Amino acid sequence: xxxxxxxxxxxxxxxxxxxxxxxxxxxxxxRIATYFVLACGLSIFATIxxxxxxxxxxAEFPFVNTAFFTQAPExxxxxxxxxEKREMGDKEFRVFREAEAAxxxxxxxxxxxxxxxxYAHSAGGIFPNVVGTVLLVVGSMTIALTLGVCxxxxxxxxxxxxxxxxxxxxxxxxxxxxxxxxxxxFGFGMFVIFFDWNVSLLAGWFTLAxxxxxxxxxxxxESLKAVPKGFxxxxxxxxxxxxxxxxxxxxxxxxxxxxxxSILGIxxxxxxxxxxxxxxAFVISDRLPWQVEKFSDMFFQGVMAxxxxxxxxxxxxxQNEYTExxxxxxxxxxxxxxxxxxLTSILLRNKLRGRYKW
Amino acid sequence: xxxxxxxxxxxxxxxxxxxxxSAGAERGATLIDIKDLDFYYGAKQALFDINxxxxxxxxxxxxxxxxxxxxxxxxxxxxxxxLIDGTSVKRGAIKIRNVDIYGRDxxxxxxxxxxxxxxxxxxxxxxxIYENITYGLRIQGVKNKTRLDEVVEKSLRGAAxxxxxxxxxxxxxxxxxxxxxxxxxxxxxxxxxxxxxxMDEPCSALDPIATAKxxxxxxxxxxxxxxxxxxxxxxxxARCSDQTAFFYMGKLIExxxxxxxxxxxxxxxxxxxxxxxxx
Ligand SMILES: Nc1ncnc2c1ncn2[C@@H]1O[C@H](COP(=O)(O)OP(=O)(O)OP(=O)(O)O)[C@@H](O)[C@H]1O
Ligand SMILES: [Mg+2]
Numbered sequence: 001x002x003x004x005x006x007x008x009x010x011x012x013x014x015x016x017x018x019x020x021x022x023x024x025x026x027x028x029x030x031r032i033a034t035y036f037v038l039a040c041g042l043s044i045f046a047t048i049x050x051x052x053x054x055x056x057x058x059a060e061f062p063f064v065n066t067a068f069f070t071q072a073p074e075x076x077x078x079x080x081x082x083x084e085k086r087e088m089g090d091k092e093f094r095v096f097r098e099a100e101a102a103x104x105x106x107x108x109x110x111x112x113x114x115x116x117x118x119y120a121h122s123a124g125g126i127f128p129n130v131v132g133t134v135l136l137v138v139g140s141m142t143i144a145l146t147l148g149v150c151x152x153x154x155x156x157x158x159x160x161x162x163x164x165x166x167x168x169x170x171x172x173x174x175x176x177x178x179x180x181x182x183x184x185x186f187g188f189g190m191f192v193i194f195f196d197w198n199v200s201l202l203a204g205w206f207t208l209a210x211x212x213x214x215x216x217x218x219x220x221x222e223s224l225k226a227v228p229k230g231f232x233x234x235x236x237x238x239x240x241x242x243x244x245x246x247x248x249x250x251x252x253x254x255x256x257x258x259x260x261x262s263i264l265g266i267x268x269x270x271x272x273x274x275x276x277x278x279x280x281a282f283v284i285s286d287r288l289p290w291q292v293e294k295f296s297d298m299f300f301q302g303v304m305a306x307x308x309x310x311x312x313x314x315x316x317x318x319q320n321e322y323t324e325x326x327x328x329x330x331x332x333x334x335x336x337x338x339x340x341x342x343l344t345s346i347l348l349r350n351k352l353r354g355r356y357k358w
Numbered sequence: 359x360x361x362x363x364x365x366x367x368x369x370x371x372x373x374x375x376x377x378x379x380s381a382g383a384e385r386g387a388t389l390i391d392i393k394d395l396d397f398y399y400g401a402k403q404a405l406f407d408i409n410x411x412x413x414x415x416x417x418x419x420x421x422x423x424x425x426x427x428x429x430x431x432x433x434x435x436x437x438x439x440x441l442i443d444g445t446s447v448k449r450g451a452i453k454i455r456n457v458d459i460y461g462r463d464x465x466x467x468x469x470x471x472x473x474x475x476x477x478x479x480x481x482x483x484x485x486x487i488y489e490n491i492t493y494g495l496r497i498q499g500v501k502n503k504t505r506l507d508e509v510v511e512k513s514l515r516g517a518a519x520x521x522x523x524x525x526x527x528x529x530x531x532x533x534x535x536x537x538x539x540x541x542x543x544x545x546x547x548x549x550x551x552x553x554x555x556x557m558d559e560p561c562s563a564l565d566p567i568a569t570a571k572x573x574x575x576x577x578x579x580x581x582x583x584x585x586x587x588x589x590x591x592x593x594x595x596a597r598c599s600d601q602t603a604f605f606y607m608g609k610l611i612e613x614x615x616x617x618x619x620x621x622x623x624x625x626x627x628x629x630x631x632x633x634x635x636x637x
Contacts, residue, residue: 228481230477231483231484233477234477234481234543234546235483235493235497237438237470237474237475237547238471238497239468239471239497239498240494240497241467248497249493
């Protein structure tokens with residue numbers, strides 16, 4: 001054995017080598033980068049929450065601004081009246097003006113001239129926008145999931161690895177990178193003009209569905225591929241047909257993965273403005289989607305939608321304190337809605353995943 | 359010897375005669391007749407001119423060094439190889455009860471109902487034990503609860519698993535031990551009452567005790583089923599098979615009663631292999 005070390009010598013004492021110093025620096029760079037991202041994200045959420053909650057919540061019962069959730073957007077009128085500053089929505093303002101005119105006529109005075117500043121979209125609420133977004137999401141996700149899961153099943157279970165199939169995969173991958181405005185223009189050309197559906201719910205559904213389709217196909221295919229081969233072989237060896245095998249012994253296990261991908265899909269479908277701008281979104285509509293003469297008309301009219309509304313109130317209208325309330329209120333509700341949908345999907349996925357584990 | 363009969367096989371002829379008459383069939387008579395079989399993975403030939411007669415209600419073992427084509431031949435017998443792109447039987451035929459299973463009037467789905475398979479890696483489905491066993495029957499459209507219950511009990515008893523799992527039929531099959539999982543797979547296979555059970559190294563992932571249980575089970579099962587087992591364990595082949603086929607590089611080298619293969623092999627290659635000098 002080598003000579004014994006003196007008691008005081010610690011062979012494990014830290015030594016200031018370059019590698020040691022780099023170790024410390026590197027870990028700090030990673031840490032700072034992470035916290036920087038976190039800080040950006042948090043400040044966005046905090047701003048929207050802070051400014052939005054002023055519009056959405058109320059100090060008194062029922063603590064939420066019910067008008068904001070139940071009414072359609074209206075023009076806001078701001079004016080001086082008998083030395084007092086008044087704010088009124090379009091409908092209220094008309095009633096007020098007529099009442100004043102009638103009062104003046106009764107007293108034999110000329111009708112008063114009310115000089116009001118008007119601010120578009122700054123009164124009322126966003127009920128039709130929420131409705132429109134929900135309709136767009138539900139419809140387009142139904143189309144995208146149906147088509148996407150079928151295509152994924154074909155690609156992963158039926159198709160052989162031929163040049164044509166590889167080309168299809170490449171095309172799908174590329175499609176995922178196409179900017180959403182291009183999908184919007186495609187939808188406009190295809191559905192609005194060529195199919196003559198006009199600006200309508202139906203055109204929006206298909207445009208949005210095509211936009212998320214690549215994501216859903218790719219993710220579904222991956223979830224299907226993740227199901228062990230042994231389950232398929234075991235099922236086939238018992239005399240099941242291919243489709244029986246897929247339906248009973250592959251698809252159920254792939255479902256949690258497919259749902260995960262559809263969460264991403266939902267967030268995208270709900271949030272994108274460009275694809276619906278030319279195909280489905282109305283700046284303002286005085287009817288709710290179901291207020292139609294016959295049911296089928298519902299699909300052939302445009303809707304108001306949250307992201308497009310945010311776009312309109314923040315870029316089409318001169319900025320002012322009144323419109324700002326709507327902007328942040330809408331953004332707040334929008335984030336909340338998307339969050340809620342995502343949460344539901346996550347809960348559903350966890351429930352399914354607990355059921356099938358291997 | 360039976361080749362003249364094939365031409366007149368009617369289209370709808372079942373792959374197996376009903377149990378009543380099969381009980382009367384002579385035990386040990388040829389059930390599976392493999393003739394001049396050449397099998398290819400794409401351009402690569404994996405089996406060369408295989409000739410083999412496998413008797414009814416007996417255990418036949420396939421042995422040989424890794425890559426010699428045991429699994430390939432086994433998977434030919436229930437056409438699992440159809441699932442792999444580019445595979446083909448280029449020459450020869452496999453007849454089960456005189457029906458060419460690669461003939462045009464054979465549906466591989468029907469074939470696999472009669473020729474079940476237990477895999478090397480036990481593959482219970484991530485469903486309850488009950489659902490695992492009834493899977494094959496439900497696929498066939500059986501819905502009757504009493505019938506299904508009966509089959510579950512019978513199959514689990516048949517696979518010597520009933521006593522261990524009878525209180526947890528509705529728990530996941532994946533909660534069982536490795537050996538139990540493999541017996542569950544056997545139970546699942548016998549639930550559809552096949553005629554032949556193919557086993558590809560069913561014990562390779564099991565400990566000696568679990569292996570002994572499966573071997574015991576094989577002994578019981580051969581009263582009812584024709585069993586073909588691929589194994590890398592000479593002892594296992596010696597213990598549980600009636601006859602043994604030795605393969606080397608895609609060729610059948612020797613096929614004889616197990617006793618002869620191990621005690622008195624005719625071919626020097628067989629002798630070298632079973633005495634442990636290669637492979
Ligand atoms: N899917 C496949 N595609 C191409 N070649 C294959 C495929 N499966 C097997 N082979 C080849 O066929 C030959 C026989 O393989 P097989 O799996 O039948 O061997 P085995 O005797 O079962 O071996 P082991 O004891 O290792 O399981 C091998 O050379 C193997 O490489
Ligand atoms: Mg093998």
